[in-house]
Amino acid sequence: EIKNKRLYFVEKDDIGKLISDERREKLLLSEDFSSYTSTDIQELFDTVFTVFIEPFSSIKSLAELSRAIESVLRFIHEKSLFENYLLNKKFVTKFLEIIDSVKKGEIASENLGGETVFNIFRKMCEHENVPFVGSPLRPFQIMGLLETRNLRHERVILADVNEGILPADDINDPLIPHGLRKVLKLPTYESGLEIYKYYFNRILKTSKFVELLYVKNDQNERSRFIEELLWKGEKRNAGKHGYELKEIKFKVGIEKEDDSGIRKSDEIMEFLSSMEFSPSTIDLYMNCPYRFYLGEILKIEEEKNPEEFDNRDIGIFMHRTLEKLFKNGGFVNLLREYGIDKGLKNEILKHTDESIENEFAEIIGEKKGEKLILFEIAKKAIENYIISFADTIDEDFSIISTEMRLTGNIISDNRNIKLKGFADRIDKIGNSIVINDYKTGSNIKVPNTEKIDELDMENLSREAIKKSFCSVQLPMYVYLYNQMNPDYDFESIDARLILLREKLKKDRIKSLFKTKKNGKTDKREFIENRFVSVLRFLIGEILDRDVNFVPDRSNKHYCNYCPYKKLCK
Structure with a gap:
């Protein structure tokens, strides 16, 4: 994982949770661990952390690294069958020789910083050989x-x-x-x-x-x-x-020997009972319960390398740029006037480019190398969207809000479950409301209302829901907006994705309630009878103690881009 520059963080007290209760019980029943208790297993994890991880977390000099490695080797020698394997002695002897030469060096005590220290030691080891001695x-x-x-x-x-x-x-x-x-x-x-x-x-x-x-x-x-x-x-x-x-x-x-998943302990159930569910957390569970467990319960996060920009920063930059532009009432009026005077295009692009420049510098940094290429791509995408968007607005159009927090609730098994979401932009067109969400990725899908119509509502399963819904984000936004604004019924609310990477206007907008082959969707029936039932089912399964958090490996593409795939082998 260090080689791939991908690190995971977990609190020391939570290390033992990486092994499921069922797996822990199997360990205790095995011959090797027959004399152990569950507390002993936790202490083993604590020992691993104390001996193999903690001493290396604050290394600053070669001398400190040498002492840490010596401590690890001494522990292995005392606590394992180390001496039973002839080659171990050869390798450790070579390690000790390298460590000895490092400690005697003139810069051994210099504060070089952790990364430099590890790089120096790694380079020293790369060119060492351990000869085999035969007879x-x-x-x-x-x-x-x-x-x-x-x-x-x-x-x-x-x-x-x-x-x-x-x-x-x-x-x-x-x-x-x-x-x-x-x-x-x-x-x-x-x-x-x-x-x-x-x-x-x-x-x-x-x-x-x-x-x-x-x-x-x-x-x-x-x-x-x-x-x-x-x-x-x-x-x-x-x-x-x-x-x-x-x-x-x-x-x-x-x-994995055991794919039965993670059982829900009292501690996990207590955490889930106070959880506020967003579309992203529901989607996470729908696609893979085990990933939901690692990300939402254990809160294992990827380290962000300060020397490299994260692709997610591109999304933040583009969202922030559009938010600043649409918050500017003068800019929106300029877009509205564009419908009458096409000569205003240069003025619109001037405002757009200024905002792009400012947000890119603040979030991504200096435009050079790969960042410059990404800047030009993002700039073109935003410009294309702004101009095509200006062609569609008229006097009936207004922006109600940008980055609006949506809140609400749903009753599941007599429990009041809190829901939340953030809408990138909410428009009013005549008497209708349109909730917009910007997407900078590719291969984004919206719920397939025709497949949802075919769902067997009496025999729901997470797998069947995943195939038809793809994501609960858009219907959940409609549901929450209606709860917050009951004067607008479901028939007057729509939600859509704006795919900023798409060049053609027809490919850029994906609406939740698009026209079906057999006519328009009954929005009220869709939200109240189908979506709400699906949402209750998914949340109910999350809160069901008897349903484990199991890995879902059915979508290879999803698994390949999962940040926890190394923990799922």
Whole structure:
């Protein structure tokens, strides 16, 4: 996860919750944990945190890192079957040698900052090797290439015959440049390359049977030694190299032993009973209950790298820009006048671009590199929407609110459940209300009212609801607005998504109550009889102690972009 720059945060006291109660009970029933109690399991998690995580959270110098690693190695040595595995001693000895050299360094106590310290130590470890020591009395030997000198073998298997390994990469010496090394007759990369090439060819000539193994993928290429071997073979045999090439694939599958999900403890039930539900939380549960559990109950969040901008910032920037523009009454009047005087287009774009510039600088930062490209794309998208929007408004149009908080409630199993939402913009067109929500992503869908009509309301399931509703956001906005403004009945309220990335106007607007093949949707029947029933069902399932939070892996695309996918393996 560190390699992928994706970190998860969880409070120390909540670490034990990452294992379900059912899984914990299975652990306690197993032979290895038969003498443990549930408290012992929690203490194990506390120990893991104290020994393996906490000491590394505030590292500032190489000396502090050395002490932390020594402490971990000492703990492993005392508490595990460490000594039963011969190779462990070899690796730990090498680690201790590196640590010893780090502690004796002149900058060991300097405050370098955590990231720099870890990078230095990582670089030091990358170029270290742990040799295997064999015995000439045994038929099977593991040795380095240079150790094969003056030896003859019956059968040889050369592993990792890839560029960068055999031969190794050219590592520039920061102290003595390559040209100076040649003048001083010191070893150079070329001389080392010739030595490796000599021993490689010698093994081929002195062994009866040789297998060369290499990794073949987008990140690795086979060694130049193999390429030369094949090329010479083709020269001798009129285009056929004469060697047998076999592709070996290893299929590795990692699945969770237990997919029964997370059971709802008293603590979880207490938390859920006071929860205020928004469209996003309902959608989260509808798509994957386990993701709902991790995000909404455990509150596990991704770390945002301060050196990189988050794609979500683009959405915030575009929302903020449109909010500022539509809050400006003068700008809205200018849009209304555009319907009469098309010559006002440049004036409209001038106001729009000023707002875009200001919000981008505040939220994203300086326009350079990839940020500049994103700025131009976002700018064009906002401009296109503003101009096409100006073409549609007339004297009957007015903006009621931007970023309006919507609140309400629903009764589920005799419980009063609080609901909330935020509408990006609410328009009034004549006697009708239109609730708008901006979307900067792609592949956004609205509920399919025709499929919803086919839902078996007597036998609802989360899976069936997910296929037809896609999202509860728009119908929930209509429901909440009606609760807050009962003078507007459902027939006079609509909700729609505005897909800012779409270039064509017909693709940009997606309304909840679009015309169906068999006529218009009965809005009241849809909201009161179908949506409310679906909402009650989903919230009721969330609050049902007997329904576990199970992972839903039916949508591979959704899973691929899930921030918790590493926790769901």
